[in-house]
Amino acid sequence: MNRRALATSVAVTALTALTLTGCVAKSDLASAIDVAITDDGCAVATPTATAGAVTFALANTGTDVNEFEILAEDQLRIVGEKENVTPGQKVDFVAQLEPGTYYTACKFQQVGAPVGLAEFTVTGEASAVSADEQELADQAVTEYLAYVRSQVGELLPQVEAFAAAYAAGDDETARALFASTRVSYERIEPTAEAFGDLDPKIDFREVDAVADGIDWTGFHRIEKDLWAPVAGDLNSDGQDALAGWAPSTPEQRQAFADGLVADVTELHELVTDPSFSVSLADIPNGAIALLDEVAAGKITGEEDWWSGTDLTDFAANVQGAGVAFGAVRALAESKGDEGTALAADIDGQFAALEAELASFGSIETGFVDYATLTDADKKALSDAVNALAEPLSQLTATVLGV
Numbered sequence: 001m002n003r004r005a006l007a008t009s010v011a012v013t014a015l016t017a018l019t020l021t022g023c024v025a026k027s028d029l030a031s032a033i034d035v036a037i038t039d040d041g042c043a044v045a046t047p048t049a050t051a052g053a054v055t056f057a058l059a060n061t062g063t064d065v066n067e068f069e070i071l072a073e074d075q076l077r078i079v080g081e082k083e084n085v086t087p088g089q090k091v092d093f094v095a096q097l098e099p100g101t102y103y104t105a106c107k108f109q110q111v112g113a114p115v116g117l118a119e120f121t122v123t124g125e126a127s128a129v130s131a132d133e134q135e136l137a138d139q140a141v142t143e144y145l146a147y148v149r150s151q152v153g154e155l156l157p158q159v160e161a162f163a164a165a166y167a168a169g170d171d172e173t174a175r176a177l178f179a180s181t182r183v184s185y186e187r188i189e190p191t192a193e194a195f196g197d198l199d200p201k202i203d204f205r206e207v208d209a210v211a212d213g214i215d216w217t218g219f220h221r222i223e224k225d226l227w228a229p230v231a232g233d234l235n236s237d238g239q240d241a242l243a244g245w246a247p248s249t250p251e252q253r254q255a256f257a258d259g260l261v262a263d264v265t266e267l268h269e270l271v272t273d274p275s276f277s278v279s280l281a282d283i284p285n286g287a288i289a290l291l292d293e294v295a296a297g298k299i300t301g302e303e304d305w306w307s308g309t310d311l312t313d314f315a316a317n318v319q320g321a322g323v324a325f326g327a328v329r330a331l332a333e334s335k336g337d338e339g340t341a342l343a344a345d346i347d348g349q350f351a352a353l354e355a356e357l358a359s360f361g362s363i364e365t366g367f368v369d370y371a372t373l374t375d376a377d378k379k380a381l382s383d384a385v386n387a388l389a390e391p392l393s394q395l396t397a398t399v400l401g402v
Helices: 009-018 131-167 171-187 189-193 198-203 206-212 219-226 250-272 282-298 310-333 337-358 375-392 395-400
Strands: 033-038 041-044 048-050 052-060 066-071 078-085 090-097 100-106 115-123
Touching (some): 033 100, 052 066, 052 395, 078 090, 131 219, 131 282, 131 310, 189 282, 337 375, 337 395
Antiparallel strands (some): 066 100
């Protein structure tokens, strides 16, 4: 996953040119709560709201990418988040909130401690919905929850096989398994991100771990061993790839392999626990978050920097967004002609993006190395992502009836 902006001038230029624009349209909803985001602030205009669908109108006037979070009363569990809010961007984020006490905060560069932590109170009762709408909402949650559990169920044995090959020093097998092993994780990445430090352990890049001051583990630590850099190579942030890094010893490989399996096992246990669920808002918001991941990391080629397998992650994110959309599609269409037209628009844009991706390969047969893409190729992919993001950004409000 991508958690902070690129540092080198070339990378920053690429990110600026290819950044996601489809989710930046700020709605004219009078009930939206303004959130002023700066590098060191996160000012929410009002500390209260009425239960139901709550719209936050985010505006980042800072110098770098930021993230808005809604935390539960324990100030640990994230009940809603909007990542990748870029400098100058204005974007609406819709959260379904039940009565209770929450906390709002931002994260400059999407790393480190929360900034501007403030109590936020939700009063009243959740908005009433018709019996038919409730049935469609329940069906969407049940369907998506089953999908998340299925994907994690597929992920665990794949990770076990991949980690075993890596620990045994069978780099050829491990390299062949790397991209396909990540697919199930990338399809449900926003769900995994909700579990505190699990996503950092599993999927942080080196630059993210350094910025957060944590031990670097997981997929990308192993990736760097499997596609080891040589003198003169640079990390995705433009720094010397060999600085502070050395190939792992057999003992370290075993530890990294065991750690990845343990973390994915914990993820599996969490999502298969009977108490685990997702909210209706989590589903369309998750679809939008997956496209944010594509725009912020995959299109720029910084996610799988050493292996060049970014397009597999890209395709998996798009597939996951498609499944999330499919789960709430009937509910969106139940809102009338506007919802039906929105669903049709999203359908068409998904088809166009998938066709663009297909010119470079597929998850089943493999994709070309990302380094072989031209600037024109990246621009075409970026345009297709932006075209899909525009209608998809309206999905949460439509589904929740805002």
